[in-house]
Amino acid sequence: MDFYGEVxxxxxxxxxxxxxxxxxxxxxxxxxQYAFDLEIPGMLWAKLVRSTIAHGIIKKIxxxxxxxxxxxxAVVTGKDLPYKLGIYVGDRDVLAVDRVLWYGQPVVAxxxxxxxxxxxxxxxxxxxxxxxxxxxxxxxxxxxDAPLLHPKLGxxxxxxxxxxxxxxxxxxxxxxxxxxxxxAFKEADVVIENKFKAPMVSHVYLETMNVIAWYHRDGxxxxxxxxxxxxxxxxxxxxxxxxxxxxxxxHRPFIGGGFGGKAGLNLEPLVALLSKHAGYxxxxxxxxxEENFYIAPVRTGIIAYIKTGARKDGRIIAHxxxxxxxxxxxxxxxxxxxxxxxxxxxxxxxxPNVHCISMAVYTNKVYATAFRGFGHMEFHWAVERQLDxxxxxxxxxxxxxxxxxxxxxxxxxxxxGEKLREDAGRLDQxxxxxxxxxxxxxPPEKPKEPWKVRGKGIAALYKGPAEPPNAAASAIxxxxxxxxxxxxxxxxxxxxxxxxxxxxxxxxxxGLPIEKVHVRFYLDTDANAYTWQTVGSRSTFQDGNxxxxxxxxxxxxxxxxASQVLHVRxxxxxxxxxxxxxxxxxxECVSLQEVVFGxxxxxxxxxxxxxxxxxxxxxxxxxxxxxxxxxxxxxxxxAPTIFITFGAxxxxxxxxxxxxxxxxxxYAGAFDIGKAINPLLVKGQIYGxxxxxxxxxxxxxxxxxxxxxxxxxxxxxxxxxRAGDIPKKMIPIIIExxxxxxxxxARGLAENVMIALPAAIANAIYNATGVNIYEMPMxxxxxxxxxxxxxxxxxEKAKKALMEYLEKKG
Amino acid sequence: xxxxxTVNGKKYEVDVKPNETLLDVLRDKIGxxxxxxxxWRGECGICTVLLDGKxxxxxxxxxxxxxxxxxxxxxxxxxxxxxxxxxxxxIEHGAIQCGFCTSAFVLTAHWLLSRNPNVTxxxxxxxxxxxxxxxxxxxxxxxxxxxxAKYYKK
Numbered sequence: 001m002d003f004y005g006e007v008x009x010x011x012x013x014x015x016x017x018x019x020x021x022x023x024x025x026x027x028x029x030x031x032x033q034y035a036f037d038l039e040i041p042g043m044l045w046a047k048l049v050r051s052t053i054a055h056g057i058i059k060k061i062x063x064x065x066x067x068x069x070x071x072x073x074a075v076v077t078g079k080d081l082p083y084k085l086g087i088y089v090g091d092r093d094v095l096a097v098d099r100v101l102w103y104g105q106p107v108v109a110x111x112x113x114x115x116x117x118x119x120x121x122x123x124x125x126x127x128x129x130x131x132x133x134x135x136x137x138x139x140x141x142x143x144x145d146a147p148l149l150h151p152k153l154g155x156x157x158x159x160x161x162x163x164x165x166x167x168x169x170x171x172x173x174x175x176x177x178x179x180x181x182x183x184a185f186k187e188a189d190v191v192i193e194n195k196f197k198a199p200m201v202s203h204v205y206l207e208t209m210n211v212i213a214w215y216h217r218d219g220x221x222x223x224x225x226x227x228x229x230x231x232x233x234x235x236x237x238x239x240x241x242x243x244x245x246x247x248x249x250x251h252r253p254f255i256g257g258g259f260g261g262k263a264g265l266n267l268e269p270l271v272a273l274l275s276k277h278a279g280y281x282x283x284x285x286x287x288x289x290e291e292n293f294y295i296a297p298v299r300t301g302i303i304a305y306i307k308t309g310a311r312k313d314g315r316i317i318a319h320x321x322x323x324x325x326x327x328x329x330x331x332x333x334x335x336x337x338x339x340x341x342x343x344x345x346x347x348x349x350x351x352p353n354v355h356c357i358s359m360a361v362y363t364n365k366v367y368a369t370a371f372r373g374f375g376h377m378e379f380h381w382a383v384e385r386q387l388d389x390x391x392x393x394x395x396x397x398x399x400x401x402x403x404x405x406x407x408x409x410x411x412x413x414x415x416x417g418e419k420l421r422e423d424a425g426r427l428d429q430x431x432x433x434x435x436x437x438x439x440x441x442x443p444p445e446k447p448k449e450p451w452k453v454r455g456k457g458i459a460a461l462y463k464g465p466a467e468p469p470n471a472a473a474s475a476i477x478x479x480x481x482x483x484x485x486x487x488x489x490x491x492x493x494x495x496x497x498x499x500x501x502x503x504x505x506x507x508x509x510x511g512l513p514i515e516k517v518h519v520r521f522y523l524d525t526d527a528n529a530y531t532w533q534t535v536g537s538r539s540t541f542q543d544g545n546x547x548x549x550x551x552x553x554x555x556x557x558x559x560x561x562a563s564q565v566l567h568v569r570x571x572x573x574x575x576x577x578x579x580x581x582x583x584x585x586x587x588e589c590v591s592l593q594e595v596v597f598g599x600x601x602x603x604x605x606x607x608x609x610x611x612x613x614x615x616x617x618x619x620x621x622x623x624x625x626x627x628x629x630x631x632x633x634x635x636x637x638x639a640p641t642i643f644i645t646f647g648a649x650x651x652x653x654x655x656x657x658x659x660x661x662x663x664x665x666x667y668a669g670a671f672d673i674g675k676a677i678n679p680l681l682v683k684g685q686i687y688g689x690x691x692x693x694x695x696x697x698x699x700x701x702x703x704x705x706x707x708x709x710x711x712x713x714x715x716x717x718x719x720x721x722r723a724g725d726i727p728k729k730m731i732p733i734i735i736e737x738x739x740x741x742x743x744x745x746a747r748g749l750a751e752n753v754m755i756a757l758p759a760a761i762a763n764a765i766y767n768a769t770g771v772n773i774y775e776m777p778m779x780x781x782x783x784x785x786x787x788x789x790x791x792x793x794x795x796e797k798a799k800k801a802l803m804e805y806l807e808k809k810g
Numbered sequence: 811x812x813x814x815x816t817v818n819g820k821k822y823e824v825d826v827k828p829n830e831t832l833l834d835v836l837r838d839k840i841g842x843x844x845x846x847x848x849x850w851r852g853e854c855g856i857c858t859v860l861l862d863g864k865x866x867x868x869x870x871x872x873x874x875x876x877x878x879x880x881x882x883x884x885x886x887x888x889x890x891x892x893x894x895x896x897x898x899x900x901i902e903h904g905a906i907q908c909g910f911c912t913s914a915f916v917l918t919a920h921w922l923l924s925r926n927p928n929v930t931x932x933x934x935x936x937x938x939x940x941x942x943x944x945x946x947x948x949x950x951x952x953x954x955x956x957x958x959a960k961y962y963k964k
Contacts, residue, residue, distance in 0.1 A: 256848075726948050
């Protein structure tokens with residue numbers, strides 16, 4: 001171990017404590033500034049004109065009447081903005097050029113000196129289209145005669161490891177094989193095959209997408225944006241527009257929710273270019289909720305086919321799956337979602353023989369992006385339902401079949417051939433603890449109303465950050481004159497609690513009270529340290545490791561200065577309680593304040609100087625993956641993720657057989673996160689993720705008409721969970737098997753809390769009724785439909801029970 | 811037209827258009843940005859303020875309708891720059907994540923507890939059911955409100 005590095009002590013002063021979030025006060029008082037709250041004097045307003053067809057050629061745009069509206073400064077069309085955007089596949093227009101790909105796609109932008117003028121002018125823009133046949137279903141889009149969304153797919157820029165298939169609607173396709181699945185299926189005692197589906201959904205972050213951009217005359221661009229990953233916004237803008245990175249400055253204030261929906265590059269380049277077209281004046285674009293539904297990217301939908309082969313004892317010996325992700329009009333993050341689902345295709349199980357195909361497919365809908373869980377909820381829905389169906393076929397308990405096949409540390413082999421590290425999380429512990437918390441094995445109590453039934457369900461999950469093998473994080477720990485520190489990081493805390501955890505790590509490492517550690521809330525790309533993105537539950541692990549290294553670097557510098565003052569070697573000094581003391585003689589000290597800006601002797605001579613620590617984290621021994629094999633480019637096992645967080649989610653539900661309504665009575669979620677830096681905030685993630693996952697599982701779906709028009713672009717018709725919908729009781733369970741290279745052993749969590757819950761609910765519905773649900777969301781009408789198809793007698797029985805109950809009541 | 815509003819105890823005279831909402835006036839003319847908006851049509855509730863003591867969705871109230879009324883936003887709950895018990899409870903119980911909805915929940919809870927400090931969990935849920943929080947799953951918000959209730963008892 002590094003000479004200056006402290007051995008991780010067994011008793012922490014700050015790490016592991018439930019400290020309230022350090023940005024709590026500024027948020028509770030209403031002072032926190034969001035992009036939504038910012039104004040720049042002289043700022044202009046933009047308004048977008050949207051496509052009124054799902055697919056077609058733009059024949060003519062007439063904006064002569066719009067230009068006559070008082071206050072209009074500029075009208076801009078796609079042809080004025082000849083750039084291609086896209087993180088992994090460069091397929092995206094800034095505004096539609098020649099062709100529109102979905103109902104609601106922005107086609108024209110109007111800039112005016114007030115929102116009212118911009119709105120009035122936008123209504124006067126006339127666009128003529130030549131409609132083309134539209135395709136809304138990704139399976140239909142795969143057919144040879146399907147309308148092609150991107151005829152020039154082969155000409156687009158693409159990132160390494162992504163695999164678009166020109167001449168088709170496949171934005172990217174992946175395939176892998178492990179063992180000999182053909183042979184194993186022949187040897188299996190039982191083979192089952194099923195199809196599962198989940199729809200596109202909206203993030204419904206409460207702060208709608210909004211950007212202020214100012215293209216300055218000296219060629220620099222300043223942007224204030226509600227964006228999760230400001231450094232990715234900067235990088236992708238630079239790459240697309242051909243502007244050097246230092247000429248683009250992203251200011252990131254507080255963010256009103258993101259959940260992956262603000263992970264990449266969205267409206268920023270458009271508004272920056274509008275600023276230039278408006279004569280280098282600042283321009284604001286703020287989406288209404290309706291516009292946000294039509295324009296902002298959504299979560300991928302999925303159609304999943306799974307075939308499973310098992311022995312009689314429940315051991316799974318073969319897995320074959322095809323995951324078809326609905327990418328909408330552009331590839332954006334959906335191609336990486338499909339990739340992440342591909343290399344983790346089996347779910348958290350050790351299956352020797354595997355064949356997996358995964359792809360992202362273009363359809364004429366708004367494009368899909370990252371959403372908390374990054375495709376894992378979609379494919380775990382299939383894997384975890386399939387496993388219960390298998391368990392029932394074999395007459396094995398659903399908990400037992402999971403324990404029997406669980407990936408275990410030091411033994412399990414992932415689909416890419418990578419052996420699971422010895423200090424990985426323990427899925428078996430998660431399963432057992434979650435099951436115990438809902439009294440697994442004990443039948444549920446009888447419901448009060450006899451037309452209701454109760455059941456229990458469990459599902460397991462795993463996920464790690466889906467990122468390139470060189471996705472870095474960095475940090476700066478800067479001492480101030482009084483011995484306090486400023487910490488500069490690149491990550492965005494839009495609620496997860498990251499900056500509080502990072503402050504705890506710095507305080508722990510430097511022996512400072514948490515009050516003396518300030519992690520900068522607001523971020524500017526020209527001042528803060530770099531991080532690749534705020535995605536994939538990577539921040540605690542990667543930015544956490546970066547601040548740990550930076551704090552240790554600062555400590556080394558402090559001890560070097562103090563060494564000159566106290567006349568002992570640095571290794572014989574220790575830092576504690578804001579003092580540097582000689583080991584063994586704790587009365588021989590110099591205060592931190594006296595050394596962090598250099599030590600000044602009584603005669604004025606000064607040694608040392610202001611202490612600044614720097615640190616970084618780079619994924620270690622991670623590989624690119626060959627999209628046709630899942631192996632590293634040299635054929636060795638593919639190693640995509642820096643950690644995997646395992647978990648299990650269990651529910652007890654009550655189902656009304658007459659209305660189809662599900663109520664969650666108890667929920668338990670157990671996650672092996674290595675070390676909870678802040679248990680209060682960890683619990684917040686577990687609660688919040690459970691309710692969001694429940695909401696997706698039971699309510700949420702973007703509904704499209706036959707013409708491709710979105711039917712529910714508002715929060716009345718698109719229902720999200722409210723306080724009255726949440727589980728009656730939630731039990732968060734934190735399991736801590738530390739990972740050697742995590743900060744204090746920690747792994748990430750924020751996405752994992754989402755992944756398996758819908759499957760657990762569906763498994764509980766089966767437990768209560770014997771009815772299998774294959775499609776999300778489990779709305780009352782969808783549940784009743786499934787019961788009517790599979791077990792209509794249950795409804796008749798429930799009706800009878802209701803009648804008897806009413807008669808008895810008189 | 812000119813209207814008069816008392817906001818957090820301070821009197822304002824503002825010139826408003828007939829179609830302008832209370833939300834617009836508070837944010838853009840008076841400059842109180844703690845009042846957020848998420849849907850502009852009364853669905854999410856995060857623009858909630860207290861109008862003559864009662865919670866209203868300020869995006870659904872025309873400024874002209876609010877003429878002469880008394881408005882309280884989250885700043886109005888604080889005293890000499892110190893946090894109100896509810897604000898403190900929200901911080902301590904982890905009831906804040908992104909913070910965009912926090913003001914609306916705090917104000918609604920203040921109205922609830924001012925009327926009835928002996929609330930049950932069910933009553934808290936009923937009171938906040940018109941508001942959306944997408945981060946917290948409501949659990950810690952409910953806990954915070956129940957914990958703050960003791961400060962409202964005489």
